[in-house]
Amino acid sequence: MMSLVATELRWDWENIDTNDIVFPKSFLFGVAASDFQNSGNENFPYNNWRLWETAKAGREKSGTSCDFWHRYEDDIKLARDLGVNTFRLSIEWSVIEPHEGEFSQDALDHYRDVCQKMIDAGMTPMITFHHFTDPIWFTARGGFEKASNIKYLVRYCEVVFKELNDLVPYWCTINEPGVYAFMGYIMGEWPPEKRGITNMHEVGIVLRNLLEAHIAIFKKIKSLPGGDVAQVGFAHSVTQFEAYHDWNPLEKLVASYINHIFYKAALDFFVTGEFTFSVLPLPVQPVRHRNPTAKQALDFIGINYYSHVLVKIPTGASVTDESKMSSSKQFSAERPGDIRTDMPYTLYAEGLYRAIQEVAACGVPIMITENGCPDARDDRRELWSKRYLYALSKAIKDGYDVRGYYYWSLLDNLEWAERYTMKFGLYEVNFETKERRLRDGANYYASVAQHHIGYESRS
Ligand code: BGC
Secondary structure: OOOOOOOOOOOOHHHOOOOOOOOOOOOEEEEEEEHHHHHHHHHOOOEOHHHHHHHOOOOOOOOOOOOHHHHHHHHHHHHHHHOOOEEEEEOOHHHHOOEOOEOOHHHHHHHHHHHHHHHHOOOEEEEEEEOOOOEHHHHHOOHHHOHHHHHHHHHHHHHHHHHHOOOOOEEEEEEOHHHHHHHHHOEOOOOOOOEOHHHHHHHHHHHHHHHHHHHHHHHHHHHOOOOOOOEEEEEEEOOOEEEOOOOOHHHHHHHHHHHHHHHHHHHHHHHHOEEEEOOOOOOOOOEEEEOHHHHHOOOOEEEEOOOOEEEOOOOOOOOOOHHHHOOHHHHOEOOOOOOEOOOOOEOOOHHHHHHHHHHHHHOOOEEEEEEOOOOOOOOOHHHHHHHHHHHHHHHHHOOOOEEEEEEEOOEOOOEHHHEOOOOOOOEEEOOOOOOEEEOHHHHHHHHHHHHHHOOOOOO
16 A cells, blocks of 8 residues: 655654753854845845846835844844854855955955954854855856856955955855755746746756855865865755655655755765766756865855755646746645744754755765744744754764754844745844844743853853
């Protein structure tokens, strides 16, 4: 008889003591944020998401979001009040290089001050160079569709590294290359809004170029003074897609395609030096690429982990049925008893453990560069932290080399296509008054961070 039972890893949470957690003394507990999501297009008018915002009538504008650009000093204090000892922030390329080849010293000075304030507050900065957004001039040049454009990103990273490297030990080159390619080139929900399975070859090219950009940035940094001690990695989304029904070959096939695009093709590249982007038997020309230096191009790997996604295909759909297959609604199934978040996924902390196991194949230290609960009602945030921190601690106990954890996010902020509907913040933000308020559900994470790093200088 066909099995209807899930085979994905499931723990018996009723009988688990989530207080049973340990972390190494040197473990980093932090918060993560991206400057664009926290400052919006009014602060960053040269950012390509401005084109996206205006392309369709009725789209909510990002405005100034939480106006982190002007309020960072206070927000860094809010992070310090939680008791964390590290802060991951993406800086905005389009404000540093608003026009091709013209670098803004003011913007660089601004970020220098941001990093200095983090350090003054007892937090080690981790800087992300690229977090989904591009300057408009870079988009006009064809963005990551062209390998010849990689040099522009590398040049910007070199400028930034030279400015900030005495303050910043951890560098994240690119945030979630697989998601950038998937959301912009298959789902069509993000810039440049290309949509459909027929774009798959281009997706492979974009992904390959992003991964090559990471390697080129890594090499550039290593060649610069201070580069030998800098810790350089990238943040990888390791969302596992899995068939809702074990017996359904179509669901399995779709899940395996998406895993390939989202994270597996990239992981394999860093493990083997071979990039093979292939979605056979779809009639799409594979992208093959070899670069043996990929294997040496990571000081750490970042995992961004939220949940897994169960693929449930409507009866009668085929894999080439674009309207049905490229709608995110197909990817929101849940099992009985699952606890939903406000995004189309559930609490699934076992998946963080699995992600760590899988990424360990790269053979480098791991950082959890993002994890957090979208929860406007604030009635699942605490449980989320209990379960995910338990899963993380279990992985460490089982011998996996995880060095740090960053909660996404410090504040409610702009959630890409969902705009301001998703509430990821440890602090709630009133976007009209810009007022911040600590959520009750944040206290558990703060207490774990304080207990485990003994950080006591709360003001
Ligand atoms: C991204 C963030 C995003 C978060 C929550 C991650 O994929 O890096 O920018 O806000 O997920 O959806």
